[in-house]
Amino acid sequence: MSNSQQQDPSGSPLEELHRIDSMNNPLDLEESKQADRPGAATGDPHGRLELEYLPWGGETPEGQPLCRVLATCGWVELEYAIMRRGCGMLDQPNRGTIVLSGADRQDLLESMVTQGLSGLSTTSARTSFLTDRKGRVQADLLIAAMEDSILIDVDINQADLVTTILSDHVFTEDVEVRNATSDWYRIGLHGPEAESLLGSFGETPESRLDAASLDIGGIAALAVRRDQVAAPGFDLFLSRSEVRTAWETIRSIGSTRGIRARTVGWYAFNAARIEGGTPFFNIDFASTNLPHESSLIESRVSFTKGCYPGQEIVARMQHLGAPKQALRGLRIHADALPVAGTQVFAAEDETLAEQVGVITSSTISPLSGAAPIAIAMLKKRVVETGSKVRIHAEGIACEAVVCDLDSLVSIGEQS
Template sequence: MTDLRGKCTTSTVGEDDLETQYRLARSSAGVTFEPTRGRLRFTGKDVIPFLHRMLTNDIQRLAPGQGCYAALLAPNGRMISDMRVIRGAEAVFLDTPASTATELKAKLEQFLFREDVHVSDLTGAVALLGLHGPAAASFVARLTTIGQETLDALCEHGSAVAQFNGVPVQIVMSRITGAHGFDLCVDAGAGAALHGELLRLGCVCLSPQIFKVMRIEAGIPLFPDDMDNDTIPLEAGIEDRAISQTKGCYPGQEIVARVLHRGGGRLARKLVGIVIEGGSAPAAHALLQRDHNDIGRITSAAYSPGLGRIVALGYVRWESRAPGTEVEVHDEGEARHGVVAALPFLDAADPSEAS
């Protein structure tokens, strides 16, 4: 079972046995309950051109059942929020951090004039369960009316609708942990039952700590942990996933284009991976130094059972971004050695790397 705050109350693996959770998730499948996600629903005949005009990615190319990763930027090129865009048969959904859903809805509605666009905030009305690992498709197929072949054919952010005990489930392909996984969106009242059935079938309940480890290993920054309202998407390295360089204008596009085409992609700082020696994972915002000079901050860090070391994401000055660059991590009065590493840390598509 899962309570509505997302904490596992029963499971075949105890929450304290983090390494076992990790091994099972990387070899089979693990489930998270994510009540912290925001969700906006858009309807109306002008939704696609409106979102295409406002967001960083190419929304017009999406057919029903397809999706993409995108962001809404302020005029200065800084991020208001990232999001997953899901085009359904009759509506478009934006999955967002819960902390940005209200602001995102208000910002987008400011740009509505005579367009036929209607926005509903579904945050709190739906439950979002994430299923991650190589056996994820098998678990989803056993619990819902969808076939595994259909699941295997979904591209990242692609979606399909099935039934669980007569309740509609929107199934969205996700690679947030680096592996082929799925997010299951259901009515909030059905979330606990769906979660309980997944555990009964042998899916391991993932603690927030292990989900964080898997996300960091995959090199995926999270808003607002690793990106916030001071972040330009290029700094976070999400441009290949979130930004179309062939579409027309959108808020903040001039700043993005200036960096890419006039500045050669050079920025003041860049999000990188960092491998850290010894001790426990440093806190967020731990200081990074090189040759006694401040060069950046840690944003997320965790111990990786798969790699046997502490891995982190953090921002460093442009000239310190190269893999192999040695840094000092200062946390709670202690200085520890770290090395900048290429992302992702681990290819979750290759089970041997997590064994």
């Protein structure tokens, strides 16, 4: 059985807190100096910061945005710097939560997703795709276990779809599938001091996809380590009704311990996750793509588990061929930044007659000396590391070199 509960389109339960913070907490002068460099985002370090929000995803039946995310607190450069020097706190109203309960919950999910769930526990999470019978990705999932239920984190745009797909496969099994987005909430902690700050509330997950139960001033939370921004990072599952208190407690403990913890918006997080080589569903790949095209096979797909919808197609691709296209990183040798949707051409194609790909995400990378980098969906002929391609950005013809997603920013360049 299922119970679909749509996200309240009014937005984050933290919006009022963000507004108060912007009024009462002007930028620290020393921090603002650290963020002051050519090309830096601007703001007013002596007064109130202007909050900016972005609509996320589709619309409700009433024509309102499904949700809106905090884009910036007013100084993107400082928010980015916090994730590189301290702990950035990310509000995530764009994440949906599906809860599976009942004795057969794990068996049902195992039969539906691409990842094996053996060993799933309260201390070990999984990432996985949900695919259709043609092997195409329907959703990108983070799967975490509680003592008596399974939590699925998913883009809010796919929450109802995933709930319906899973519910439609419940027959006589003891499973309840519920869209619990209105009950559960997600916040992220990212940066070199995130682990230390989180350690104030319990045992910290040590490795990627490790999980731990925390007590944040009497509020229960489940933390899963993600490391999405080329720095330690954690997603916290919390009760929506308690998230404001938890947020304030985390900030307060950080201040007491001398840990720089600050709210960061989507603009800064997006730049950092591109540097981290982290593709996002609905941005870099979508429901038209096969798992292999996402370049996330190793972390999302098991080739030794039992059947699931689309398994035969995914397995055939793994053993008998290669995808026609795949996500790769691009290091751009120019001072121009291509926007998402920019066409990519073969380096030798001066006529720009044959498109070999498209930019899906891009940013100026502080970790690369303010050089532009990008994630792109590229055709098979140019996906090899070291391949050269040509793009046009800001009216300039640019050369770019293809690299693996996890080497967009090399270790030697990181500060």
